[in-house]
Amino acid sequence: MDIKAMTKSELIDALAQKLNHLTYKDVEFSVKTIIEQMAQALAGGERIEIRGFGSFSLHHRPPRMGRNPKTGEAVPLPGKYVPHFKPGKELRDRVNSSMEQ
Amino acid sequence: MALTKAELAEKLFEDLGLNKREAKELVEMFFEEIRDALTKGVQVKLSGFGNFNLRDKRQRPGRNPKTGEEIPITSRRVVTFHPGQKLKARVEAYAGSQQP
Numbered sequence: 001m002d003i004k005a006m007t008k009s010e011l012i013d014a015l016a017q018k019l020n021h022l023t024y025k026d027v028e029f030s031v032k033t034i035i036e037q038m039a040q041a042l043a044g045g046e047r048i049e050i051r052g053f054g055s056f057s058l059h060h061r062p063p064r065m066g067r068n069p070k071t072g073e074a075v076p077l078p079g080k081y082v083p084h085f086k087p088g089k090e091l092r093d094r095v096n097s098s099m100e101q
Numbered sequence: 102m103a104l105t106k107a108e109l110a111e112k113l114f115e116d117l118g119l120n121k122r123e124a125k126e127l128v129e130m131f132f133e134e135i136r137d138a139l140t141k142g143v144q145v146k147l148s149g150f151g152n153f154n155l156r157d158k159r160q161r162p163g164r165n166p167k168t169g170e171e172i173p174i175t176s177r178r179v180v181t182f183h184p185g186q187k188l189k190a191r192v193e194a195y196a197g198s199q200q201p
Contacts, residue, residue: 008146030124030127033117037112039191042191043192047103050132082193
């Protein structure tokens with residue numbers, strides 16, 4: 001599969017073209033605000049639920065013993081939370097059906 | 102409590118002075134643009150947040166958990182999300198005593 005990618009600035013460009021009644025600055029600031037709101041929600045332990053897109057939540061990783069790869073010494077690693085994304089049905093179906101074409 | 106499109110739009114209304122209809126439209130189109138890219142086989146990289154990647158999975162054997170009957174899980178394309186360093190660090194620092 002090819003590895004084309006869209007970056008945040010390309011996303012802003014694409015939206016600004018479609019929303020030409022808004023200024024570029026407004027679209028840019030909006031995208032940054034949306035992303036920051038989402039990061040902030042997760043950083044505060046809050047879920048994100050976007051219908052048709054998916055949901056983000058935190059998964060807990062329990063404490064475990066790790067190892068210093070240089071010295072081989074055992075080091076206790078504390079438990080932590082990691083962000084997790086579960087695609088929603090519409091996103092799953094659309095992405096999957098795109099493979100068949 | 103969960104963050105939803107309605108709250109994201111409300112924030113754009115408050116912070117940017119977009120009117121409510123514009124704010125709602127922008128939030129809707131933000132997610133639609135990402136869905137559209139992924140549907141076209143384009144991965145999406147949002148710095149400060151994370152990357153949405155695509156993975157093609159081969160067909161593999163599966164089982165109907167109710168009947169035990171063997172049925173193949175067909176090959177499929179799935180979206181995976183990889184949080185960026187910055188988001189991981191912010192979330193890790195979440196020392197909430199209550200479960201999220």
